[in-house]
Amino acid sequence: MLRFAHIELLWGLAAIPFLIALFVLVSRWKKKAIGRLGDKKVVDMMIPEVSFTRPWLKFILFIFAYAFLVVGIADPRIGSKLExxxxxxxxxxxxxxxxxxxxxxxxxxxxxxxxxxxxxxxxxxxxxxxxxxxxxxxxxxxxxxxxxxxxxxxxxxxxxxxxxxxxxxxxxxxxxxxxxxxxxxxxxxxxxxxxxxxxxxxxxxxxxxxxxxxxxxxxxxxxxxxxxxxxxxxxxxxxxxxxxxxxxxxxxxxxxxxxxxxxxxxxxxxxxxxxxxxxxxxxxxxxxxxxxxxxxxxxxxxxKDFEDRFQFFLGIAFLLLVAEFFISNRKSLRLGNVKLFEVKSPTPAAGIGASQNRINTEKSK
CATH class of the missing domain: 3.40.50.410 (von Willebrand factor, type A domain)
Structure with a gap:
């Protein structure tokens, strides 16, 4: 059986839809403002470090942290013993x-x-x-x-x-x-x-x-x-x-x-x-x-007994806020330069050297 010591505080969850709506409006305004600067490819070359996906990730983490924080403050309690x-x-x-x-x-x-x-x-x-x-x-x-x-x-x-x-x-x-x-x-x-x-x-x-x-x-x-x-x-x-x-x-x-x-x-x-x-x-x-x-x-x-479970919700909220804090709004240029799946074509000099080695090998035979 679950009950809350301060159930009235759960009204704080009602603020989540308004926070989402506000974030979407601000994101659209930023996108339109950047779009007015010129061609998208040119603008991307001008601001290569700007990420448009990371703010969304940070915001999602913040919303979940806020929800867990509100539930934790409301002090959920679980009946541990039926007598x-x-x-x-x-x-x-x-x-x-x-x-x-x-x-x-x-x-x-x-x-x-x-x-x-x-x-x-x-x-x-x-x-x-x-x-x-x-x-x-x-x-x-x-x-x-x-x-x-x-x-x-x-x-x-x-x-x-x-x-x-x-x-x-x-x-x-x-x-x-x-x-x-x-x-x-x-x-x-x-x-x-x-x-x-x-x-x-x-x-x-x-x-x-x-x-x-x-x-x-x-x-x-x-x-x-x-x-x-x-x-x-x-x-x-x-x-x-x-x-x-x-x-x-x-x-x-x-x-x-x-x-x-x-x-x-x-x-x-x-x-x-x-x-x-x-x-x-x-x-x-x-x-x-x-x-x-x-x-x-x-x-x-x-x-008979009700045990507090607020610490779990507050702990998860804290971890989510820490993760949100360490995620930057900008792209990592070092990681951007790492291309794991790109196949490099051989240079002309290297190609000539390889051909000459094959000819010399065939003559020796």
């Missing part, structure tokens, strides 16, 4: 309430932002687990399919807001059902859900959905976010706060944490219930519960 290891892992599905009541600010800076921070901290502490995100209000949607790509998870998390679900409400049951459909029950890992909500469920039977999940060995844990006293729900226009939601009498609507609902759902789902505060999101308590119940040992195969 089967046992890892404990779980599939975690985060069900996040994005109804308007989550904008209440009894948990700073708001219920929703506080929940997103807790999820981000959870992602930072994951190692072998897979994670997915379902957002819900009056309806439920998969925001992030279950994955081990934690960078993508944090990227999707940052885009979550209360405007992404058009139907208002708090359909916890629908979110649990959506989370169940998102799991892969064939992979053998433990599975758990973490519902983060203020508990104001008005849409469906969340308790029944949690019980159905528990029957399939999926625990449903609930983090209640908000205060029992409640807080008004702000209205935002163009990114700025523009008052609060009011009832028919014009009084601000107070959104209160429904702990009873949260406890009932977690009990039916055989999970834990925790109330989040400004000081503690409750996520660690829920994870401890998942560690004891849901994480299962799964056999996986990993490349």
């Amino acid at each position: 089967e290891v046992k890892q404990k892992s779980a599939d975690l599905m985060i069900l996040l309430d994005v109804s308007n009541s989550m904008l209440a600010q009894d948990i700073t800076p708001s219920r929703l932002e506080n929940a997103k921070r807790a999820i981000a901290q959870l992602i930072d502490n994951l190692h072998n687990d897979r994670i997915g995100i379902v957002v819900f209000a009056g309806e439920a949607y998969v925001q992030l399919p279950i994955t081990t790509d934690y960078s993508a998870a944090k990227l999707f998390l940052n885009t979550i807001n209360t405007d992404m679900v058009p139907t208002q409400g708090t359909a916890i049951g629908a979110a649990i059902d959506m989370g169940m459909r998102s799991f892969d029950f064939k992979n053998g890992t433990g599975k758990a859900m973490i519902v983060i909500t203020d508990g104001e469920n008005h849409e469906d039977d969340a308790v029944a959905a949690a019980k159905n999940a528990a029957d399939k060995d999926v625990t449903v844990n609930v983090i209640g976010i908000g205060s029992l006293e409640g807080a008004p729900i702000p209205i935002y226009e163009n990114g700025k706060e523009a008052g609060f939601h009011t009832d028919s009498l014009g009084k601000p609507v107070l959104s209160k944490l429904n702990e009873t609902m949260g406890k009932e759902v977690s009990a039916a789902g055989k999970g834990a219930y925790v109330r989040a505060t400004n000081a503690n999101s409750g996520m660690n308590i829920v994870l401890d519960q998942i560690d004891r119940v849901q994480r299962k040992t799964v056999d996986t195969k990993n490349f």
Whole structure:
């Protein structure tokens, strides 16, 4: 298995086509400039040392040296040992309430932002687990399919807001059902859900959905976010706060944490219930519960050791650059005068002497 420690540096290879194009253009310009000096044979006699092939050879060596140098700097590594290891892992599905009541600010800076921070901290502490995100209000949607790509998870998390679900409400049951459909029950890992909500469920039977999940060995844990006293729900226009939601009498609507609902759902789902505060999101308590119940040992195969191979590429690049340096742009006149396959004709004097020797030999006979 091959991987690069700095794979982004391989973008340097994209410069090769531009270098080739530039060299071809310069070579054509030089050829045309020499052609304007006069007849080609005469010009060749005027500049006998100039070589038109050696610059191409030097350039080819330079391009290969550059390519090996870029690959070497990117630090290629080869997995040298395949080892089967046992890892404990779980599939975690985060069900996040994005109804308007989550904008209440009894948990700073708001219920929703506080929940997103807790999820981000959870992602930072994951190692072998897979994670997915379902957002819900009056309806439920998969925001992030279950994955081990934690960078993508944090990227999707940052885009979550209360405007992404058009139907208002708090359909916890629908979110649990959506989370169940998102799991892969064939992979053998433990599975758990973490519902983060203020508990104001008005849409469906969340308790029944949690019980159905528990029957399939999926625990449903609930983090209640908000205060029992409640807080008004702000209205935002163009990114700025523009008052609060009011009832028919014009009084601000107070959104209160429904702990009873949260406890009932977690009990039916055989999970834990925790109330989040400004000081503690409750996520660690829920994870401890998942560690004891849901994480299962799964056999996986990993490349244990990765050995650096950059030295080979850098060595080849160095040798190519040395070869390019010692190749001259000019012809070697000494080598040009050596004509290994030329047959020399005998001189007139030598020819006469040879003929006379043959005549004298025949007379002596």
